[in-house]
Amino acid sequence: MTVLEENSKLAASAASLEDLVPVLATAGATPLERLQALRDTVPGRITFTTSFGIEDQAITHWIFAHGIDIDVVTLDTGRLFPETYDVWAATEEKYSRRIRAFFPDPKLLADFLSDWGVNGFYHAKEARLSCCGVRKVEPLGRALAGSSAWVTGLRADQSGARAAVPPATWDAEKQLIKTAPLFDWTREDVVGFVEAEAVPVNALHAQGFPSIGCAPCTRAIAPGEPERAGRWWWEEQSAKECGLHVAADGTLVRTKAA
Numbered sequence: 001m002t003v004l005e006e007n008s009k010l011a012a013s014a015a016s017l018e019d020l021v022p023v024l025a026t027a028g029a030t031p032l033e034r035l036q037a038l039r040d041t042v043p044g045r046i047t048f049t050t051s052f053g054i055e056d057q058a059i060t061h062w063i064f065a066h067g068i069d070i071d072v073v074t075l076d077t078g079r080l081f082p083e084t085y086d087v088w089a090a091t092e093e094k095y096s097r098r099i100r101a102f103f104p105d106p107k108l109l110a111d112f113l114s115d116w117g118v119n120g121f122y123h124a125k126e127a128r129l130s131c132c133g134v135r136k137v138e139p140l141g142r143a144l145a146g147s148s149a150w151v152t153g154l155r156a157d158q159s160g161a162r163a164a165v166p167p168a169t170w171d172a173e174k175q176l177i178k179t180a181p182l183f184d185w186t187r188e189d190v191v192g193f194v195e196a197e198a199v200p201v202n203a204l205h206a207q208g209f210p211s212i213g214c215a216p217c218t219r220a221i222a223p224g225e226p227e228r229a230g231r232w233w234w235e236e237q238s239a240k241e242c243g244l245h246v247a248a249d250g251t252l253v254r255t256k257a258a
Helices: 003-024 031-041 054-065 082-095 106-116 125-144 187-196 203-207
Strands: 045-050 071-075 100-102 147-151 168-171 176-179
Touching: 003 031, 003 168, 003 176, 031 054, 031 147, 045 054, 045 125, 054 071, 054 082, 054 187, 071 125, 082 203, 100 125, 106 125
Parallel strands: 045 071, 045 147, 071 100, 147 176
Antiparallel strands: 168 176
16 A cells, blocks of 8 residues: 555545544444444445454344445454354354354464464463464454454443443554444343344353353353453453454553544
8 A cells, every 4th residue: 555545544534433433422322323324434344353252243133134234254263162153153044144254374373382382371471462463363454454444342341441442443553443333332231132132142151251262261250250350361350352452562442533
């Protein structure tokens, strides 16, 4: 991309974001209305990355059931729970749609395993971050390539680190608009919606797993624990993220367009 093309894209994205945020933040706006407004406002490819958790299943339902022109893709890390593959299959069957998967680069994965071993992430945070980088962050870059906007299932009440999640921001690193149509929904809101609409959900949610990632890195939580306490449970508990939603310094990306 030339400098002129990049500047043109930035200007168009800033204008789209300026038009989009008031709509997404309108009191009473539904996630469906937000997704439709996103599609109506932002030109080009829009990509939703699902991990098949309950929030993502709700968003997938809105996209597929209402025929919104948003690509639905997933990152298959190779270490997912069997229950995650089950809900993936059930989702494709219910909506008669395929969900494209992006996999780790074989060379990068082989190098990681050679350096750290198959479960080295338990022994060093550097190894865990490197594993997430190979299995999630690098494939995400390929999944979002060429996209104008990225739809996520983030909610403000998922953890303290996500408390300031806005409806839409400019992701400077990925050079696209990042949106969270469920930013102001509670978990109870999401559960009520998927139950009412008979949306397929991961069986692990009923077994104490509110947040589901890779099998070796996710456990059930105890009553009263934050939703994401079961992710990378052997590490210090504050601000744990895999790298998909953080900047290079480890902070959540929430920079607004100028």
